[in-house]
Amino acid sequence: MAVERKFIEEGARKARVEKYLTKELKRAGYGGMDIARTPLGTQVTIYAEKPGIVIGKGGKLVHQLTQDLAQNFGVESPQIEVQQVNNPSFNAQIMAERLANALERGWYFRKAGSSIMRRVMESGALGCEVVIAGKLTGARARTQKFTEGYIKHCGEPSNTIVEKGYAVAIKKLGVIGVQVKLVPGGAKLPDHFSIIEQETKRPSKAPVAPVSDMDSEEPALPDENLGDEQ
Known part of the structure; x- marks a missing residue:
């Protein structure tokens, strides 16, 4: 124990x-x-x-x-x-703090959430998920989720390749919780694979025999002096 x-x-x-x-x-x-x-x-x-x-x-x-x-x-x-x-756009904690600050400054939650998600995706991330929960528009609490790209929610990849960040925005109506998940660019996904094409061997051509020097010689011309002597 x-x-x-x-x-x-x-x-x-x-x-x-x-x-x-x-x-x-x-x-x-x-x-x-x-x-x-x-x-x-x-x-x-x-x-x-x-x-x-x-x-x-x-x-x-x-x-x-x-x-x-x-x-x-x-x-x-x-x-x-x-x-x-x-690269702050690939750090989920920094992006969550920025989103919470935007909500405290009076940004509309839809605009703030979509802006953070768009910035993360434009930086080259493979996926992003933004969750905003609390009293967003009235006295009743609700949850709004923004998702784009590839996000793993379970298994080992959710702990190894998914970055998580949490922050809190304090407003007059109450406390709003913010959660940001993202998969940075260049992460190795477990279900990603590539097909390697097999190289086809071309048939080898028959070797060409080299031309010898004897075959390339021109035939000898008859001797002109030989006819004169006869």
């Missing part, structure tokens, strides 16, 4: 750290994080659209994040590494 409890505690700690970083690094375009255990401690990799904001002036903010992870969340010897997101 101790092993199961350890896995549960690790998952709960990761969820709390994820929630904390999402709140603290909202202005930096937070795009997710990875936690890995190393012999020297715990390696925390933060993906952000603006790494300079995460690091802060003179490394002040990243130092504060390191102290908070160690003291408030019990992360053993955290070592934070910040990486920039090269």
